[in-house]
Amino acid sequence: MAILVFSEETDGHASASALELTSKAAQLGEVTVFHVGEGSADALAELGAHGATSVHHMDPGDGLPAPAAAAAIADLVGGDAPAAVLFGMGNTDRDVAGRLSARLGRPVLAAAVDLSIDPVRVTSEILGGTQQIITEATAQAPALVIVRPKAFAANDTGGPAPSTTAVAAPDVGRSGSAVVVERHVEEQEGPDLEAANVVVSGGRGLGGPDNWHLVEELAAELKGAVGATRAVVDAGWVPYSLQVGQTGKTVKPTVYIATGISGAMQHMVGMKDSGTIIAINKDADAPIFGIADLGVVGDVQQIVPKLIEALKARS
Amino acid sequence: MKIAVCVKQIPDPATPYELDAESHLVVRPQDQVLDDTDRYGVEIGLQLAEASEGTVTLFSMSPSGSLQGIRQALAMGADKAVLIDDQALRGSAALTTARVLAAAIEREGFDLVIAGTESTDGYTGVVPQQIAEILDVPALSFARRVEAGDGKVTIERQTATGYDVVESPLPAVLAVTAGSVEPRYPTFKGIMQAKQKPIENLTAGDLGFGDDDVGIAGSGQSITAVAPIAGRQAGEIIEDDGEAHLRIVALLEEAKVI
Ligand SMILES: Cc1cc2nc3c(=O)[nH]c(=O)nc-3n(C[C@H](O)[C@H](O)[C@H](O)COP(=O)(O)OP(=O)(O)OC[C@H]3O[C@@H](n4cnc5c(N)ncnc54)[C@H](O)[C@@H]3O)c2cc1C
Ligand SMILES: Nc1ncnc2c1ncn2[C@@H]1O[C@H](COP(=O)(O)O)[C@@H](O)[C@H]1O
Numbered sequence: 001m002a003i004l005v006f007s008e009e010t011d012g013h014a015s016a017s018a019l020e021l022t023s024k025a026a027q028l029g030e031v032t033v034f035h036v037g038e039g040s041a042d043a044l045a046e047l048g049a050h051g052a053t054s055v056h057h058m059d060p061g062d063g064l065p066a067p068a069a070a071a072a073i074a075d076l077v078g079g080d081a082p083a084a085v086l087f088g089m090g091n092t093d094r095d096v097a098g099r100l101s102a103r104l105g106r107p108v109l110a111a112a113v114d115l116s117i118d119p120v121r122v123t124s125e126i127l128g129g130t131q132q133i134i135t136e137a138t139a140q141a142p143a144l145v146i147v148r149p150k151a152f153a154a155n156d157t158g159g160p161a162p163s164t165t166a167v168a169a170p171d172v173g174r175s176g177s178a179v180v181v182e183r184h185v186e187e188q189e190g191p192d193l194e195a196a197n198v199v200v201s202g203g204r205g206l207g208g209p210d211n212w213h214l215v216e217e218l219a220a221e222l223k224g225a226v227g228a229t230r231a232v233v234d235a236g237w238v239p240y241s242l243q244v245g246q247t248g249k250t251v252k253p254t255v256y257i258a259t260g261i262s263g264a265m266q267h268m269v270g271m272k273d274s275g276t277i278i279a280i281n282k283d284a285d286a287p288i289f290g291i292a293d294l295g296v297v298g299d300v301q302q303i304v305p306k307l308i309e310a311l312k313a314r315s
Numbered sequence: 316m317k318i319a320v321c322v323k324q325i326p327d328p329a330t331p332y333e334l335d336a337e338s339h340l341v342v343r344p345q346d347q348v349l350d351d352t353d354r355y356g357v358e359i360g361l362q363l364a365e366a367s368e369g370t371v372t373l374f375s376m377s378p379s380g381s382l383q384g385i386r387q388a389l390a391m392g393a394d395k396a397v398l399i400d401d402q403a404l405r406g407s408a409a410l411t412t413a414r415v416l417a418a419a420i421e422r423e424g425f426d427l428v429i430a431g432t433e434s435t436d437g438y439t440g441v442v443p444q445q446i447a448e449i450l451d452v453p454a455l456s457f458a459r460r461v462e463a464g465d466g467k468v469t470i471e472r473q474t475a476t477g478y479d480v481v482e483s484p485l486p487a488v489l490a491v492t493a494g495s496v497e498p499r500y501p502t503f504k505g506i507m508q509a510k511q512k513p514i515e516n517l518t519a520g521d522l523g524f525g526d527d528d529v530g531i532a533g534s535g536q537s538i539t540a541v542a543p544i545a546g547r548q549a550g551e552i553i554e555d556d557g558e559a560h561l562r563i564v565a566l567l568e569e570a571k572v573i
Contacts, residue, residue: 010476064453064481066444091457091474098413098444099454107408107535110439125544127332132544133339139535146439178453178483181469186477198572222572234494240473247433247440247492249475255572257563272547276570278563284552291547294566298555307560311573314564 001029001117002082008092009037014046017088024152026051028117034073036065048162058167066095067176068169074103081141083117101144108144113151128265149250186239191225198224199253205260209237214304221311229267245270259300263288316369319420320360321430322353324377324384339538340406349384352431354498355491357388360429363463370394376415378405389509390501401518406531413445418522428488443490453483459495
């Protein structure tokens with residue numbers, strides 16, 4: 001069974017989701033990757049090491065990559081269709097999946113947490129992760145599947161560099177006329193949120209951006225990363241790159257500390273698989289306590305400074 | 316500028332959702348509310364229309380007979396609505412939704428289509444891109460800070476590491492994120508006026524779709540099983556007595572992160 005995996009390059013590396021999906025796909029069949037970006041040697045080597053045997057590589061230049069990528073993938077899968085095309089949840093992943101779906105007339109099976117092929121069946125969690133459904137693709141191959149981050153582990157099995165074919169970006173006319181005129185990378189201190197062993201997240205209960213230093217100091221004491229709810233991202237206290245949840249990052253640290261966070265289901269889907277969850281909230285009925293290993297009913301402004309002091313005193 | 320805003324009506328998120336035992340679809344009550352996510356799209360549409368003496372037309376597809384969510388968006392200030400409401404659409408996949416919405420939008424004409432990034436109850440997050448592909452226009456997804464005029468639209472596009480500034484000629488599709496603007500609350504006058512605003516009702520057939528193209532039959536997928544997930548159990552809950560931080564330190568030690 002052939003499976004195609006979508007990958008986008010960032011900073012000379014294949015996307016984390018592409019490595020996870022390639023690893024999974026390699027267990028199910030033969031993996032080809034469609035890789036968008038500069039096509040650095042590192043990125044290609046990573047894909048090979050995780051099990052890709054061949055890579056089609058397209059450099060989109062300054063255009064938004066999705067229209068051309070969708071057209072090129074549609075050409076690729078036109079003849080001998082793979083069983084499935086797998087995408088992560090990144091911006092470009094979703095853009096390409098949507099466009100490819102309309103082009104090929106196939107549905108998108110979204111938010112998958114598990115996958116089997118022949119026939120293609122995906123498991124996804126709905127209603128805030130309380131129920132799981134299994135959906136079978138009944139349309140003609142390929143099935144288009146969007147997979148949640150960290151659903152599968154990335155396995156470096158030491159495979160050789162894949163054979164690489166350059167694909168010219170097809171001219172897609174009007175659809176392809178949007179261009180990126182500036183790129184801004186927001187500097188981030190401390191460990192990577194998605195890989196960190198400890199994550200300290202803050203919500204609206206911090207009271208305001210002036211108190212955000214409490215979250216940062218606690219994270220620094222624990223050599224952890226800082227996360228946030230969408231409420232505080234929307235309020236402009238912190239950048240979107242810190243958002244944890246359904247429309248942000250998915251984290252599975254050893255310890256997750258939620259401070260001033262109510263525990264909306266859209267936040268919890270991004271952190272509920274953490275090892276130990278500690279929550280501080282002044283409302284005893286906050287939903288976050290329903291999944292916390294230790295719930296402390298109290299004021300973050302009282303508790304967090306004392307916690308920071310206690311940790312400092314130990315070191 | 317002629318602005319089309321896609322708005323989804325959903326069961327009130329404050330009430331627990333139920334799944335139909337046979338079809339496994341979410342049970343849709345008669346009264347559905349405006350998806351909170353789409354209030355941002357409506358707000359951006361209104362701001363751009365105000366700046367360009369344009370119009371805002373709402374497009375919504377639902378098989379429920381509900382008008383409540385549409386009225387909420389009309390009360391914010393949209394000019395009129397096109398509602399595709401048809402029992403045949405029950406169980407439609409995102410692609411069908413996009414095809415139906417795109418057909419209705421094309422029939423009306425547009426310079427800009429605005430949708431949300433992700434609906435609260437569906438969260439496939441691909442409808443706007445599918446609409447863009449069908450209409451053969453650029454899709455500017457994950458958009459915040461939108462400016463439009465002189466035949467083009469410029470946005471800040473959220474990325475995993477920051478943001479990009481993206482520019483596109485019109486017509487185009489925008490998928491906006493929540494943080495972009497502060498949606499206005501309907502005024503009393505707005506609520507009264509909304510009752511008089513035109514809502515055009517269409518069926519899938521009016522837009523040229525057959526019953527087998529839409530709904531469960533046309534979805535290309537079938538739900539084969541639904542099962543509850545054994546959730547994480549609540550652990551110990553303590554009231555802070557001034558010493559709770561020590562209990563946290565002990566647990567951090569137990570977890571071997573300090
Ligand atoms: C389609 C969609 C996608 C979404 N995606 C995401 C996502 O990816 N991530 C995300 O986080 N959200 C997401 N949301 C938003 C989500 O629904 C919630 O609105 C959000 O998570 C709430 O953030 P919060 O917990 O910071 O704020 P609130 O819900 O306002 O909670 C604040 C909490 O702080 C507590 N508090 C107040 N003062 C104190 C104090 N002094 N000490 C201790 N506790 C205090 C309160 O009791 C309250 O529980 C999404 C929503 C939608 C519709
Ligand atoms: N039935 C619908 N009617 C109108 N707009 C919709 C509908 N479904 C989705 N949309 C739009 O598409 C966006 C993304 O939805 P989804 O792909 O379901 O996550 C929503 O925020 C809406 O703006």
